[in-house]
Amino acid sequence: MRKESNNQMESSEISAIKRGLSWVELKESLKKEGCPICMIMLNSLEKYFEFLLYEYVLDAAVHKKMLASFGMCNTHTYMLKETEVKIKSDGLNISVLYETLLQKELKLLSRILEPQRKYNKRTFNYYRKEILQKLAANGECPACENQKHSESFYTHEIIRLYKDEEFQKLYENNNVLLCRRHFLYLLNEAPNEEVITYFVNVQKIKLNKLFNNLTNFIQKHDYQSKIEITEDEKKSWQQLLEYSASKKNVNKNGYNEILT
Numbered sequence: 236m237r238k239e240s241n242n243q244m245e246s247s248e249i250s251a252i253k254r255g256l257s258w259v260e261l262k263e264s265l266k267k268e269g270c271p272i273c274m275i276m277l278n279s280l281e282k283y284f285e286f287l288l289y290e291y292v293l294d295a296a297v298h299k300k301m302l303a304s305f306g307m308c309n310t311h312t313y314m315l316k317e318t319e320v321k322i323k324s325d326g327l328n329i330s331v332l333y334e335t336l337l338q339k340e341l342k343l344l345s346r347i348l349e350p351q352r353k354y355n356k357r358t359f360n361y362y363r364k365e366i367l368q369k370l371a372a373n374g375e376c377p378a379c380e381n382q383k384h385s386e387s388f389y390t391h392e393i394i395r396l397y398k399d400e401e402f403q404k405l406y407e408n409n410n411v412l413l414c415r416r417h418f419l420y421l422l423n424e425a426p427n428e429e430v431i432t433y434f435v436n437v438q439k440i441k442l443n444k445l446f447n448n449l450t451n452f453i454q455k456h457d458y459q460s461k462i463e464i465t466e467d468e469k470k471s472w473q474q475l476l477e478y479s480a481s482k483k484n485v486n487k488n489g490y491n492e493i494l495t
């Protein structure tokens with residue numbers, strides 16, 4: 236009886252998810268090559284950068300965040316720059332967004348030069364630490380925060396959907412392979428053993444296929460081999476790179492913590 240009501244709860248939760256926009260997004264990413272979580276993160280970041288540049292370069296809350304983190308991390312800074320070019324701006328949006336950062340930096344440097352008590356040899360280390368603390372960022376890159384949010388939200392959507400037939404069909408397809416990091420994060424978030432068993436099984440099947448393709452690819456390079464290399468074998472080494480390090484531009488600072 237209890238089990239039945241749990242099942243009913245699960246299926247009504249699944250139908251609620253499948254009525255939402257996130258399912259549309261997830262379904263699209265499951266039709267593409269590679270890791271669906273990486274794919275969603277990158278799409279979401281692209282939208283975030285466009286919103287930021289089009290609508291929020293003057294927003295006080297955005298400036299507060301950018302000042303705390305002293306801008307964005309390396310990966311996201313250059314992704315933002317690419318978006319500025321993509322939307323055909325000559326750099327005005329980024330100038331407005333970053334102007335206050337430079338003001339803050341100049342203010343901090345002036346403060347360091349203000350007359351203060353003299354430090355001797357013994358207290359110099361303390362003095363140096365104090366000024367570096369003032370200059371150091373005390374907030375996280377806003378785009379990394381966005382990335383973490385997508386990672387967490389969609390990983391939980393996948394976990395909630397895993398018993399759904401339509402989801403399974405898409406997820407188990409050969410083109411889909413969670414990258415190692417997102418696979419581990421999914422296991423980290425799994426609420427029970429059943430979830431872990433399902434995802435480990437599917438991952439094992441996919442990695443076995445990848446291993447076969449990769450070894451065939453290597454063996455068929457033997458000059459004696461007359462057998463043609465298949466398309467799947469040709470791309471196996473690239474799939475392995477993505478599996479090992481996520482998609483390009485998925486920033487490691489934007490990963491959520493994993494229990495270890």
Ligand SMILES: [Zn+2]
Pocket residue numbers: 270271272273274413414415416417481482
């Ligand atoms: Zn991934």
Ligand SMILES: [Zn+2]
Pocket residue numbers: 307308309310311376377378379380486488489
């Ligand atoms: Zn970042």
